């Protein structure tokens with residue numbers, strides 16, 4: 316699905332919760348068989364995976380390609396780069412395939428954090444790049460989120476200095492699920508991309524339902540000093556296969572390629588290629604995610620619990636009790652929730668999972684918090 320198709324399709328969902336607006340062919344797609352055979356005990360709602368995946372089409376491609384496990388990934392990698400370049404409408408030299416987007420985050424943290432490079436990031440946010448860079452002596456400035464639990468771009472701007480190498484923006488943010496105002500973000504990137512590289516982690520971009528919300532790939536295309544990361548782990552349901560990618564202008568992409576170590580693997584590459592073509596599964600996953608979030612919101616509202624409306628496949632909500640105690644109580648009910656996110660230690664993050672998993676979560680939550 317191209318970005319334009321996706322936008323049109325999202326409009327049919329209409330932000331009205333409007334499954335009724337789906338075309339009959341799309342409703343058919345909602346019935347397609349999905350992954351139901353894996354062991355699901357305990358119910359893992361802690362890592363923002365898509366438990367419907369891999370899709371049936373992707374599973375078939377993986378098993379059909381077991382033989383190429385004897386080959387190095389170079390050849391198949393090249394055709395995946397072409398497919399991604401087409402999807403992102405950018406030159407192939409701007410694409411760096413990585414072992415999950417984590418590898419891209421770490422490679423970037425290494426390249427720019429070395430020699431005491433300074434990185435500015437929100438707090439709390441996704442840590443993979445930051446903690447990795449710190450092991451190589453980078454200095455990370457963690458800037459608290461604003462009271463709406465969003466990145467405080469103005470406070471982050473105030474931290475920029477001559478040693479700043481990288482500004483990490485996780486949008487939508489993990490663990491809060493918040494989305495930055497698009498104009499504020501674009502203005503910020505344009506104001507600071509000469510002082511430092513801006514990294515836009517867009518792992519959850521596909522779940523954004525705000526119409527025409529731009530990927531910062533738009534700025535890469537304008538020649539800006541921006542790096543975007545995307546992943547096949549979330550909406551495409553391939554977290555265990557480890558494949559993602561970075562998008563940056565060619566001279567930056569070349570540096571990052573040199574720092575990538577794993578180069579993913581042949582089966583992940585074939586899986587990713589098929590996943591990009593499997594529109595029915597993509598739509599199914601997004602539609603189920605909307606339904607799951609509605610169910611979670613309704614339960615939290617019934618219980619009078621505070622939560623943050625989410626642009627992702629997880630919801631961050633206030634437990635009002637220490638997360639360690641909440642996790643233990645939920646675990647006793649077979650539900651694994653997200654890890655603690657200091658300093659927000661009386662909040663919890665719950666991934667959407669499959670609808671039946673979410674129903675088990677809501678039942679457990681009512682017992683623990685009711």
Ligand SMILES: Cc1ncc(COP(=O)(O)O)c(C=O)c1O
Pocket residue numbers: 362363414415416417418441485488489516518519545546547548554558559
């Ligand atoms: C914001 C964010 N970025 C990146 C990742 C890494 O995902 P992966 O390495 O599977 O692509 C995650 C995983 O949860 C995430 O939440």
